[in-house]
Amino acid sequence: MRLREYLKKGKYTIKDFAEFIGISKVHLTAIVAGKRAPSKKLAKLISHATLNKVSVDEVFPEGYNNTCPHCGQRLKRKKL
Secondary structure: OOOHHHHHHOOOHHHHHHHHHHOHHHHHHHHOOOOOOHHHHHHHHHHHOOOOOOHHHHHOOOOOOEEOOOOEOOOOOOOO
């Protein structure tokens, strides 16, 4: 389940959920919209806050890939 779906289904506002996890509404809005990718630590926090109904991988924007901005090589993501 994507984060946007979770918030809508649970009738949570972005403002309330952002306050609950301790980040700004603007930052969470950008993550939900897919305009920003969270840090691994924040992705894990979001997943735990949703009681793992949203997996860590689902917190990242659709089509997000970890590539090096300098060489373009795919970076390996460690399991949290």
